[in-house]
Amino acid sequence: MTPDAGFSETPLPPTSPTILHVEGLCKSFGGRTIIKDVSFNIQEGEFVAVLGPSGAGKTTLFRCMASLIAPSQGRVVVFDTCPRDIKTRKRRQIAVVFQQFNLIGRRSALGNVLAGRLGYVPAWRGLTGHFSRDDRLWALQCLDRVGLLAHSERRADTLSGGQQQRVAIARAIAQRPAIVLADEPVASLDPQTGRSVLDLLRGICENERVAVVCSLHQVHLARAYADRVIGLANGNVVTDVRVAAFDKTSFNRIYGDASGGDLGSVDFAE
Ligand SMILES: Nc1ncnc2c1ncn2[C@@H]1O[C@H](COP(=O)(O)OP(=O)(O)O)[C@@H](O)[C@H]1O
Ligand SMILES: [Mg+2]
Numbered sequence: 236m237t238p239d240a241g242f243s244e245t246p247l248p249p250t251s252p253t254i255l256h257v258e259g260l261c262k263s264f265g266g267r268t269i270i271k272d273v274s275f276n277i278q279e280g281e282f283v284a285v286l287g288p289s290g291a292g293k294t295t296l297f298r299c300m301a302s303l304i305a306p307s308q309g310r311v312v313v314f315d316t317c318p319r320d321i322k323t324r325k326r327r328q329i330a331v332v333f334q335q336f337n338l339i340g341r342r343s344a345l346g347n348v349l350a351g352r353l354g355y356v357p358a359w360r361g362l363t364g365h366f367s368r369d370d371r372l373w374a375l376q377c378l379d380r381v382g383l384l385a386h387s388e389r390r391a392d393t394l395s396g397g398q399q400q401r402v403a404i405a406r407a408i409a410q411r412p413a414i415v416l417a418d419e420p421v422a423s424l425d426p427q428t429g430r431s432v433l434d435l436l437r438g439i440c441e442n443e444r445v446a447v448v449c450s451l452h453q454v455h456l457a458r459a460y461a462d463r464v465i466g467l468a469n470g471n472v473v474t475d476v477r478v479a480a481f482d483k484t485s486f487n488r489i490y491g492d493a494s495g496g497d498l499g500s501v502d503f504a505e
Pocket of ligand 1: 264265269287288289290291292293294295296
């Protein structure tokens with residue numbers, strides 16, 4: 236079966252409220268369609284892995300979901316509102332974690348986490364760095380949560396990659412979001428550090444019922460951390476299954492029979 240041929244696997248019926256609704260999403264650049272009529276819902280407290288080969292359109296999909304770019308067709312709805320139609324203040328319900336951390340290098344870890352409070356404070360206060368005592372205490376708690384309280388005053392660019400990604404997660408938590416969108420958050424980290432970052436994301440998903448959508452390169456990590464796997468190939472959703480149902484067929488739909496995704500130590504039951 237080619238990746239474009241559709242799929243028959245049906246996700247289980249939703250049991251929790253829908254946080255993010257993607258409907259008929261298409262995105263083209265210069266006449267080339269990268270995302271092709273993609274639709275799915277993300278439920279509260281769900282950890283969804285997005286798998287797909289390089290160039291499948293994962294980052295483009297994430298940028299549309301985070302409303303960093305506008306869809307060419309279709310829409311993204313968070314709760315009942317299209318994020319692009321609402322003020323920045325409301326966009327705080329979506330937090331984004333990037334592969335390259337995207338911290339302000341010359342600012343302290345605490346200063347970066349406080350940036351996660353920008354949706355909550357008047358713009359002039361954010362720009363001048365005047366955050367309330369409560370905001371600062373909350374940011375420190377978020378740093379504590381990711382194990383970096385002792386480093387709160389360190390410049391971000393003096394931290395290791397794993398520490399920087401943990402600051403980025405603390406910044407995301409500080410937003411008190413309903414959903415965290417993490418585009419290949421462990422691709423720049425060694426395997427052990429990557430796992431500690433995924434442990435954190437899994438923790439906020441379970442403890443705060445935050446939905447996490449996380450693109451990954453390694454299938455074995457998706458199987459270890461996710462509740463559900465959405466497979467993207469050539470801009471199409473080619474599989475969308477509970478993780479227990481993710482099998483060789485799902486794998487082949489995403490990566491093709493011949494080519495590799497990184498299976499890691501995964502063995503599929505035959
Ligand atoms: N801003 C852009 N302009 C033109 N083409 C783009 C742009 N962003 C992404 N693409 C193209 O879209 C395709 C999918 O890219 P991307 O979403 O980054 O995939 P992935 O994250 O799965 O590797 C690639 O062929 C890429 O070159
Ligand atoms: Mg990408």
